Amino acid sequence: METVTIKVDEELKRRMEGVKENWSAYLREAIRNRVECEERRRAAERLLSDLRAGKRRVPKGFVNSVIRETRESG
Numbered sequence: 001m002e003t004v005t006i007k008v009d010e011e012l013k014r015r016m017e018g019v020k021e022n023w024s025a026y027l028r029e030a031i032r033n034r035v036e037c038e039e040r041r042r043a044a045e046r047l048l049s050d051l052r053a054g055k056r057r058v059p060k061g062f063v064n065s066v067i068r069e070t071r072e073s074g
Contacts, residue, residue, distance in 0.1 A: 004031075 006027070008016070016023060050056040 047056065051058065
């Protein structure tokens, strides 16, 4: 694993010590989630761009089926 260092002010550090948490694991997960979110956003932008340019097509009925599945699972 690589090392990433962050700095927090004294007050925050004191408050962190009062919370029972593995801060390294917490921050690793938060960073992983944020990176994955950004990767999904970029992929969606590329897909929309390709759709607008006619490079890709959405199969007929796909959107309706996804909406139905979402409603049924919720």
